[in-house]
Amino acid sequence: MEINYLILAHKNPLQVKRLITNLEDENTRFYIHVDLQTNIEEFKKSFANPHIHFLKRRFTGIWGDIGIVEATLHGMKKISRTNKKGYCILLSGQDYPLVSKKKIKKFLQEKFPTEYITTYPMPHSGWERGGMDRLTYYKINKSNKRKHFLQLSSIFDKEFYTPDTLGKINYLRKSGRFRELSQILKKRKFPSYIKPFGGSQWWGLTIGTIKKILDYVEQHPDYLKYHKYTLLPDEIFFQSILMELQHKKSMKNLIDRSLTYVNWDRPSGPLPVTFEIHDFPELKIASKDYLFARKFDMMANEKILDKIDSELI
Known part of the structure; x- marks a missing residue:
């Protein structure tokens, strides 16, 4: 073996x-x-x-x-x-x-x-939100530090229209992260073939x-x-x-x-x-x-x- x-x-x-x-x-x-x-x-x-x-x-x-x-x-x-x-x-x-x-x-x-x-x-009951936020939200790193990131949904998701979204967008804007910011214009979907x-x-x-x-x-x-x-x-x-x-x-x-x-x-x-x-x-x-x-x-x-x-x- x-x-x-x-x-x-x-x-x-x-x-x-x-x-x-x-x-x-x-x-x-x-x-x-x-x-x-x-x-x-x-x-x-x-x-x-x-x-x-x-x-x-x-x-x-x-x-x-x-x-x-x-x-x-x-x-x-x-x-x-x-x-x-x-x-x-x-x-x-x-x-x-x-x-x-x-x-x-x-x-x-x-x-x-x-x-x-x-x-x-x-979704899996042992994960927060069943883990579905991992599939539909964009995970964007703030730095290389452990757990220093934000999650942002697209403008096509109702979760986008919450008070904390504005703060996340403002953070990305101020830090010049326009490429990541542009992702919210596209709905994030897990590939349909799997x-x-x-x-x-x-x-x-x-x-x-x-x-x-x-x-x-x-x-x-x-x-x-x-x-x-x-x-x-x-x-x-x-x-x-x-x-x-x-x-x-x-x-x-x-x-x-x-x-x-x-x-x-x-x-x-x-x-x-x-x-x-x-x-x-x-x-x-x-x-x-x-x-x-x-x-x-x-x-x-x-x-x-x-x-x-x-x-x-």
Whole structure:
């Protein structure tokens, strides 16, 4: 079983190295995309492994923006050209395995060719407004900072005619964002040839399905262009394509939920949860059903990684 890990990283090169150390073997390859705003040399000097490939084309991974999708697509293209078999698994640099690499490989071999991606039709009750604002509003960044953006509907939507719209328009006017401002003259509609599905950004897909997704994007260039103004397109873009492939019977593999455990349900604090040492019992339970978890920050709490290494891996 060949496993190709596509890792989206933007910080903590030593943590990414530790992640890879727990996953590498002779049939495993790593394709690392380092955010364009991050010094890639700090990553390169931490690695000396022929199985590790740094993606040369880099994108700015602004939170909730199209750059994350573009970086993922670029990595998928790189992997598909190698004609490898097996799986492509998408991870972030702040993910970590919950089981050994032998168990990961055994699990994937026994379940092959199951696809692992959490999907649900939109509107989805777990998302604010069912997530439909992501599809009909224009997401416009104010800066590269996390969650520093505004959403604006078109003049053809009743939501446009609300008191806060004037403030948004005035902000774009004052900052000279006339190109973005002109978008409100066009009604934003999800492409009619595909139904919207949402789900987890993190997935594990067979190489055969990766190639079908890339073919679909190439055949429908307007689909990628549409998502330029989508809020959190990484939670819609691939999920919708995959379900369309299944609907059209272009992809007949079984689809199961994501392999990565993420806690979005804690009542207080930033979400998703950044796990610390006191979260180990939760992760131990999760290790029975998931292969990976996110997220972790080695600089803030390395003890949780040590405990996972010693007791789970």
